[in-house]
Amino acid sequence: MPVSTFILSSSLALQLVSGAAPVATKSAPTKPAQTAKAFTPPLAVAEKLVGPALTEGHSYARLAELTDGIGPRLSGSEGAAAAVQWALRSFKADGVKAWTEPVKVPRWVRGEERGEVLASERTRGHPLFLLALGGSPPTAPEGLTAEVVEVTSLEALAALGDGVKGKIVFFNHTMSVAADYGRFAGLRGRGPALAAKAGAAGALVRSLATASLRTPHTGSTRFEDEGPRIPAASITTEDADLLHRQLEKGAVRVKLVLGCSELPDADSHNVVAEIRGREKPQEIVLISAHLDSWDVGTGAHDDGAGVVMVMEAARLIAKLPQAPRRTVRVVLYMNEENGLRGGRAYAEAHAAELSRHVAAMEMDAGGGRPVGVSLRAGAGGQELLKPWLSPLVALGAANFSAREAGGADISPLLPARVPFFGVEVDSSRYFDVHHTHADTLDKVDPQDLARSTAATAWVTYALAESPATLVRPEAPAAPPGSAPVAAPQKASAGH
Amino acid sequence: MPVSTFILSSSLALQLVSGAAPVATKSAPTKPAQTAKAFTPPLAVAEKLVGPALTEGHSYARLAELTDGIGPRLSGSEGAAAAVQWALRSFKADGVKAWTEPVKVPRWVRGEERGEVLASERTRGHPLFLLALGGSPPTAPEGLTAEVVEVTSLEALAALGDGVKGKIVFFNHTMSVAADYGRFAGLRGRGPALAAKAGAAGALVRSLATASLRTPHTGSTRFEDEGPRIPAASITTEDADLLHRQLEKGAVRVKLVLGCSELPDADSHNVVAEIRGREKPQEIVLISAHLDSWDVGTGAHDDGAGVVMVMEAARLIAKLPQAPRRTVRVVLYMNEENGLRGGRAYAEAHAAELSRHVAAMEMDAGGGRPVGVSLRAGAGGQELLKPWLSPLVALGAANFSAREAGGADISPLLPARVPFFGVEVDSSRYFDVHHTHADTLDKVDPQDLARSTAATAWVTYALAESPATLVRPEAPAAPPGSAPVAAPQKASAGH
Ligand SMILES: [Zn+2]
Ligand SMILES: [Zn+2]
Numbered sequence: 001m002p003v004s005t006f007i008l009s010s011s012l013a014l015q016l017v018s019g020a021a022p023v024a025t026k027s028a029p030t031k032p033a034q035t036a037k038a039f040t041p042p043l044a045v046a047e048k049l050v051g052p053a054l055t056e057g058h059s060y061a062r063l064a065e066l067t068d069g070i071g072p073r074l075s076g077s078e079g080a081a082a083a084v085q086w087a088l089r090s091f092k093a094d095g096v097k098a099w100t101e102p103v104k105v106p107r108w109v110r111g112e113e114r115g116e117v118l119a120s121e122r123t124r125g126h127p128l129f130l131l132a133l134g135g136s137p138p139t140a141p142e143g144l145t146a147e148v149v150e151v152t153s154l155e156a157l158a159a160l161g162d163g164v165k166g167k168i169v170f171f172n173h174t175m176s177v178a179a180d181y182g183r184f185a186g187l188r189g190r191g192p193a194l195a196a197k198a199g200a201a202g203a204l205v206r207s208l209a210t211a212s213l214r215t216p217h218t219g220s221t222r223f224e225d226e227g228p229r230i231p232a233a234s235i236t237t238e239d240a241d242l243l244h245r246q247l248e249k250g251a252v253r254v255k256l257v258l259g260c261s262e263l264p265d266a267d268s269h270n271v272v273a274e275i276r277g278r279e280k281p282q283e284i285v286l287i288s289a290h291l292d293s294w295d296v297g298t299g300a301h302d303d304g305a306g307v308v309m310v311m312e313a314a315r316l317i318a319k320l321p322q323a324p325r326r327t328v329r330v331v332l333y334m335n336e337e338n339g340l341r342g343g344r345a346y347a348e349a350h351a352a353e354l355s356r357h358v359a360a361m362e363m364d365a366g367g368g369r370p371v372g373v374s375l376r377a378g379a380g381g382q383e384l385l386k387p388w389l390s391p392l393v394a395l396g397a398a399n400f401s402a403r404e405a406g407g408a409d410i411s412p413l414l415p416a417r418v419p420f421f422g423v424e425v426d427s428s429r430y431f432d433v434h435h436t437h438a439d440t441l442d443k444v445d446p447q448d449l450a451r452s453t454a455a456t457a458w459v460t461y462a463l464a465e466s467p468a469t470l471v472r473p474e475a476p477a478a479p480p481g482s483a484p485v486a487a488p489q490k491a492s493a494g495h
Numbered sequence: 496m497p498v499s500t501f502i503l504s505s506s507l508a509l510q511l512v513s514g515a516a517p518v519a520t521k522s523a524p525t526k527p528a529q530t531a532k533a534f535t536p537p538l539a540v541a542e543k544l545v546g547p548a549l550t551e552g553h554s555y556a557r558l559a560e561l562t563d564g565i566g567p568r569l570s571g572s573e574g575a576a577a578a579v580q581w582a583l584r585s586f587k588a589d590g591v592k593a594w595t596e597p598v599k600v601p602r603w604v605r606g607e608e609r610g611e612v613l614a615s616e617r618t619r620g621h622p623l624f625l626l627a628l629g630g631s632p633p634t635a636p637e638g639l640t641a642e643v644v645e646v647t648s649l650e651a652l653a654a655l656g657d658g659v660k661g662k663i664v665f666f667n668h669t670m671s672v673a674a675d676y677g678r679f680a681g682l683r684g685r686g687p688a689l690a691a692k693a694g695a696a697g698a699l700v701r702s703l704a705t706a707s708l709r710t711p712h713t714g715s716t717r718f719e720d721e722g723p724r725i726p727a728a729s730i731t732t733e734d735a736d737l738l739h740r741q742l743e744k745g746a747v748r749v750k751l752v753l754g755c756s757e758l759p760d761a762d763s764h765n766v767v768a769e770i771r772g773r774e775k776p777q778e779i780v781l782i783s784a785h786l787d788s789w790d791v792g793t794g795a796h797d798d799g800a801g802v803v804m805v806m807e808a809a810r811l812i813a814k815l816p817q818a819p820r821r822t823v824r825v826v827l828y829m830n831e832e833n834g835l836r837g838g839r840a841y842a843e844a845h846a847a848e849l850s851r852h853v854a855a856m857e858m859d860a861g862g863g864r865p866v867g868v869s870l871r872a873g874a875g876g877q878e879l880l881k882p883w884l885s886p887l888v889a890l891g892a893a894n895f896s897a898r899e900a901g902g903a904d905i906s907p908l909l910p911a912r913v914p915f916f917g918v919e920v921d922s923s924r925y926f927d928v929h930h931t932h933a934d935t936l937d938k939v940d941p942q943d944l945a946r947s948t949a950a951t952a953w954v955t956y957a958l959a960e961s962p963a964t965l966v967r968p969e970a971p972a973a974p975p976g977s978a979p980v981a982a983p984q985k986a987s988a989g990h
Contacts, residue, residue, distance in 0.1 A: 068740055069618045079619065123564045124574065126793075129932065213710040213933035214792070238935045245563055245936075297709070298621075437624065438708035440733045441740075 039387040042465070046391035046458060049316045053454035059312040060446040062090065063305065063367070067298035067441045074134075074295040075335040076107030076266035083291050087271040087311070087332050094315035096330070098273035103345040105268040105335040108134050110295055111259025115204075115233065117246065118145070118253040126242060130233040131218040131296060132260045133188065133205065134338040139231045143257035144168070146201045150247050154186060157194055165199035168254055170247075172206050172240055178431050181208055185219075192221045192232035202256055203232040206240035211432035214238050218294055218435045220338045231258045268334045270342045275318045277326040277464065284327045284353065285464040286360040286418075287313060287456070290336035290409055297439035301430060305367030305444055305452075307332055309423075313457035317464075324464035326358065333409040336364070343409035347416070354416035358469040361422045362407025363456060366434075368426035369448040370455040372401035377419035378471030385421075385470075388462035397423065397455045419470035421463060423455045534882040537960070541886035541953055544811045548949035554807040555941040557585065558800060558862070562793035562936045569629075569790040570830040571602030571761035578786050582766040582806070582827050589810035591825070593768035598840040600763040600830040603629050605790055606754025610699075610728065612741065613640070613748045621737060625728040626713040626791060627755045628683065628700065629833040634726045638752035639663070641696045645742050649681060652689055660694035663749055665742075667701050667735055673926045676703055680714075687716045687727035697751055698727040701735035706927035709733050713789055713930045715833045726753045763829045765837045768806075770813045772821040772959065779822045779848065780959040781855040781913075782808060782951070785831035785904055792934030796925060800862030800939055800947075802827055804918075808952035812959075819959035821853065828904040831859070838904035842911070849911035853964040856917045857902025858951060861929075863921035864943040865950040867896035872914035873966030880916075880965075883957035892918060892950045914965035916958060918950045 053059065070086060073079035084100060091098035115128030150170045151157045157169060171187040174180070185208060192203035207217035214236050223229045233256065235243070246252045271291060277283060289306030293299020314330045317323075333342035347354065359377075373389065375381040382400050392398040405422035413420075426448070433439040463470070548554065565581060568574035579595060586593035610623030645665045646652045652664060666682040669675070680703060687698035702712035709731050718724045728751065730738070741747045766786060772778060784801030788794020809825045812818075828837035842849065854872075868884065870876040877895050887893040900915035908915075921943070928934040958965070 064740065068621075068737060071619050071621055082619065124566050124577065126563075126566055211708065213706065213708040213928065213931065214935070215708040215710070215933075238933065238937055241937045242563060242935070245559065433708065436708065438710075438733065440709070440737070442733055442736045 041388045041390060041462065043391065045320060045461060048320055049457040049461060050391055050395070050454040052316055053312060053457055054450050057446065057450070058315070059308040059453040060444070060449055062308040062311060063300060063444060063449065064441055066304045066307065067300045071298045072295045073291065073293050073299060074108070075105035075268060075292045075338060075341070076263070077295065080268060080292055080334065084269050084271055084334070087291060090311060091271070091273045091314070094311070094318060096273045096275060096314050096318045098271060100269035101272055101345065101349055103268050103270055103334045103342045104265045105341050106339045107263040107266045108338060109261050109263055111138065111261060113233065113258050113260070115235070115257070116255045117243065118255055120250070120252070122249055123246060128239045128254065129214045129216050129236045130204070130239070131216040132258045133192065133218060133221040133232045133234055134294070135221050135223060136192070136232040136258060136260055137229045137262070138260050139202070139256055139258045143255050144202050144231055145253060145255045148204070148243060148247065148252045148254050150244060154191060154194060157191065157198065160198070162199065164195060166201050168202040168204060168256065169195040169200045170204045170240070170243055172244055175208055176210065178210055178427050181431055184208060188219050188234065189222055192230060193223045193227060196223065196228040196230040200230055202230050204254070205232065205234045207234045207236055208434070209237055209431060210429070212237040215436050215438060218296060231256060233258060270334050270346055271332040272329065273314060274327055274329040275314060275323055277328070278323040279325040281327050282356050283469070284329050284357045285460060286329050286331060286357055286410070287460050288331040288333060288360070288362045288407070288409055289364060290334070290342070291332040292334050292337055294337055294435050296435070296437045297433070298441065299439055300441045300444050301366035301439050302434055303336070303364045305449055306363030309363050309449070309453045309456045312453045313460050316457050317461055324461055326464040328460060328464050331409075336409050340408060343412050346409075347412035354413060354418060357413065357416070357418045359421050359463045360410045360413055360418045361405060361420060362410045363423065364407055365425050365427045366430040367444040367449040367452065368428075368430065370395055370397035370423050370452045371426050372397055372399045372424045373459055374401040374403050374405040374422040374424050375420065375470070376405040376473055377421075378473050381419065381470050384466060384468055385459075385462060388459075388466065391458055392455055395451045395455050414476050417472040417475055419472055421459060421470070423452055423459055425452050536883045536885060536957065538886065540815060540956065543815055544952040544956060545886055545890070545949040547811055548807060548952055549945050552941065552945070553810070554803040554948040555939070555944055557803040557806060558795060558939060558944065559936055561799045561802065562795045566793045567790045568786065568788050568794060569603070570600035570763060570787045570833060570836070571758070572790065575763060575787055575829065579764050579766055579829070582786060585806060586766070586768045586809070589806070589813060591768045591770060591809050591813045593766060595764035596767055596840065596844055598763050598765055598829045598837045599760045600836050601834045602758040602761045603833060604756050604758055606633065606756060608728065608753050608755070610730070610752070611750045612738065613750055615745070615747070617744055618741065623734045623749065624709045624711050624731045625699070625734070626711040627753045628687065628713060628716040628727045628729055629789070630716045630718060631687070631727040631753060631755055632724045632757070633755050634697070634751055634753045638750050639697050639726055640748060640750045643699070643738060643742065643747045643749050645739060649686060649689060652686065652693065655693070657694065659690060661696050663697040663699060663751065664690040664695045665699045665735070665738055667739055670703055671705065673705055673922050676926055679703060683714050683729065684717055687725060688718045688722060691718065691723040691725040695725055697725050699749070700727065700729045702729045702731055703929070704732055704926055705924070707732040710931050710933060713791060726751060728753060765829050765841055766827040767824065768809060769822055769824040770809060770818055772823075773818040774820040776822050777851050778964070779824050779852045780955060781824050781826060781852055781905070782955050783826040783828060783855070783857045783902070783904055784859060785829070785837070785857075786827040787829050787832055789832055789930050791930070791932045792928065793936065794934055795936045795939050796861035796934050797929055798831070798859045800944060801858035804858050804944070804948045804951045807948045808955050811952050812956055819956055821959040823955060823959050826904075831904050835903060838907050841904075842907035849908060849913060852908065852911070852913045854916050854958045855905045855908055855913045856900060856915060857905045858918065859902055860920050860922045861925040862939040862944040862947065863923075863925065865890055865892035865918050865947045866921050867892055867894045867919045868954055869896040869898050869900040869917040869919050870915065870965070871900040871968055872916075873968050876914065876965050879961060879963055880957060883961065886953055887950055890946045890950050909971050912967040912970050914967055916954060916965070918947055918954055920947050
């Protein structure tokens with residue numbers, strides 16, 4: 001997931017700051033019908049979803065196919081195209097009707113890349129371990145050599161004014177735990193563009209990492225369409241620490257060679273699949289994940305895990321003796337990582353039916369164990385869903401998360417006031433491997449994946465089967481993307 | 496430290512296997528003189544050693560000079576030569592007399608290196624993250640492409656016989672904790688040579704790692720002088736897991752390109768320094784570490800930490816109002832990692848005075864906190880040293896380790912029956928970074944380093960000042976190097 005995922009939680013953050021109760025803890029002004037008569041969820045169905053998810057190992061086997069068999073799948077790449085075909089084949093094998101929908105995607109390609117702290121009187125040279133940021137232009141073939149200036153915030157960059165002209169701006173920060181991601185992601189997402197505007201020659205960003213063995217973390221950086229662009233790369237925490245120490249002693253010069261390039265937009269696809277509802281097929285519960293990944297590692301946690309969770313939820317729901325009341329639609333989005341074109345294309349193509357999207361979710365926080373259920377809906381959401389949660393007790397997920405549900409690819413559904421839900425997973429180690437060469441199958445625990453798959457299947461079924469639907473939330477006050485980027489990843493509400 | 500360090504503990508391991516009590520727990524047949532009259536160590540001296548070691552931050556500052564200022568220092572490299580000059584300058588600044596002694600070292604140089612699991616019907620291709628093993632020959636410029644055969648022991652390799660002809664042998668294993676190192680290090684050290692003899696075309700060894708973020712661990716591999724040599728590299732645990740999974744499904748072919756080369760032997764140096772004893776200057780307490788490192792990372796734990804510990808011990812002892820009874824000699828060995836030439840050169844050049852070496856130690860297990868004191872001596876060693884340990888209580892090191900003291904560079908002193916001692920450190924996370932790009936300053940905790948430095952200074956002083964000396968141990972039954980490589984890293988004796 002990119003920074004934009006975290007932007008979504010800003011409305012909750014603002015409520016917390018202003019003292020208002022977060023959405024997820026509001027008490028419902030009305031009592032949904034089914035709670036009145038001591039509702040019991042259909043346990044015979046629950047066992048048909050939770051049982052196979054936990055015992056058959058199907059989601060993990062699928063994850064191995066996607067990561068080992070296909071590997072990285074950045075938008076526009078052969079891997080991404082292969083993943084689309086794999087998803088279609090897999091849905092077909094599962095007996096779930098599936099099709100593709102066109103998405104035009106950016107095609108950014110990594111090239112040769114290296115960096116070096118140049119030798120000085122005080123020190124011999126050091127290699128920099130780095131990854132170009134997605135969207136970065138290349139350096140000249142002979143590379144870029146310039147003095148480095150360190151900042152730790154966008155405000156500090158602004159304060160330097162002309163002081164960065166011709167220099168390489170080094171964005172340093174103090175990320176140490178997963179919850180810090182939102183605080184510092186803006187340095188990567190917006191820092192290089194702002195440095196370019198101020199006349200900088202290049203940008204280096206400390207990796208957004210909670211662990212490092214000289215491990216750079218890539219990610220997108222965004223330049224304005226008509227604004228200046230400069231070569232930008234992430235460096236490892238080790239190299240950031242080294243630069244910081246060297247800068248405390250005097251001037252430091254760095255040489256940077258990036259051979260990345262932006263090719264013409266390419267034709268690609270979202271993969272959409274659905275299980276038609278038995279009573280209200282026109283009402284849609286959308287479950288999703290993103291099929292693309294970064295070009296490093298094999299996207300096992302980001303977002304292979306989400307992909308196989310929602311695919312397996314669909315497979316198991318499709319095998320039920322009786323389809324749920326409403327249609328369950330799976331969307332595997334293309335281009336979450338560096339463009340969000342798939343999310344936007346879906347919202348546009350399906351604009352006419354968004355009012356009939358009664359709930360939507362995106363699984364995109366890794367393959368950790370489930371820790372709760374989240375919502376972003378109007379009044380009474382928890383009361384509606386709570387009676388359905390008992391099958392999740394043994395999975396550790398039968399409670400409501402303080403976090404507001406959301407997801408980058410479903411954010412274009414916000415103006416249509418689609419209620420969001422989610423299964424929250426343990427993401428505490430997610431940023432050890434996020435957007436790195438180390439995001440590989442071995443990092444995903446099969447048991448954790450199975451548990452979150454089970455929870456996903458059950459909550460999806462609950463919302464597709466429940467007699468009542470979630471109340472639609474208010475439209476967001478501002479268009480998505482205009483919220484402050486400093487929103488915390490997970491709000492720590494007091495419950 | 497290389498595999499040879501662990502070979503040293505084999506004599507203890509053999510004792511444990513045969514049921515004899517380990518050396519370190521034998522009770523002394525005679526009672527040393529000083530315990531009879533309730534000996535109290537000179538606390539005024541202890542505070543002058545432990546106090547500054549813990550408060551002045553000198554060892555960590557030195558480690559920053561060595562790692563940030565100089566960086567990697569593989570034998571024969573410019574970094575190694577710079578480290579020799581740095582050590583001489585530093586001893587001079589500390590008021591400790593120092594000189595160099597010649598060592599002819601191998602000069603192995605890493606080149607371009609890359610690997611790839613080739614695409615098959617079942618899978619797209621995958622990059623292999625690897626590091627050539629020190630001592631490996633290069634591949635042909637166009638690379639080596641061959642089928643992979645997996646083995647998990649040298650016995651399994653032998654059982655395959657001709658089955659490995661023309662193939663790349665993949666040595667896989669199950670290392671998970673630091674104590675596993677000794678069990679599997681032989682796969683790296685001897686596996687490629689044995690595979691070469693069996694006709695293999697190349698070798699890949701799973702990294703000897705306790706953590707990985709796609710992090711290869713290099714190290715030496717040894718070919719016989721007149722035997723066949725094949726390109727050999729370590730791959731990450733992630734890539735080893737991938738290969739294993741692919742091999743379960745069918746044949747796997749790998750392409751390997753290694754551009755490493757062995758240049759002619761180079762002139763280099765051990766750095767030797769000493770503080771002359773006030774009463775018995777001819778008796779020598781030798782404290783040591785190795786100045787060389789691998790060519791990846793900056794050798795912060797391996798063995799920059801050991802280097803600065805013994806240098807700081809010498810600096811603080813040199814500042815005492817009165818020198819200890821015996822001479823304290825510091826040796827910073829060159830070429831521990833890929834040849835042990837420095838250790839052998841010292842033993843040869845000083846053969847005439849080895850009988851006057853009353854104790855020797857090498858710090859080479861990283862910069863962790865101290866956990867105890869170790870010995871390898873004749874009867875009564877613990878009784879001699881125990882009364883001196885009270886200043887180590889607050890450091891957590893006032894106890895005897897079950898491990899026998901040793902060190903690769905001091906192993907050539909074994910035939911001369913030099914007693915060994917050591918400060919054992921917490922090495923539980925050592926193999927997260929050992930021989931990797933991630934062995935950098937940020938991985939060393941300044942407090943842990945300071946504590947182990949303090950313990951090193953004090954134990955060194957104790958042995959240089961104690962009226963009695965350690966009883967010399969028996970000569971080893973077999974020459975060092977002929978012991979089984981499967982000796983455990985740390986013997987877990989029952990006390
Ligand atoms: Zn993602
Ligand atoms: Zn070492």
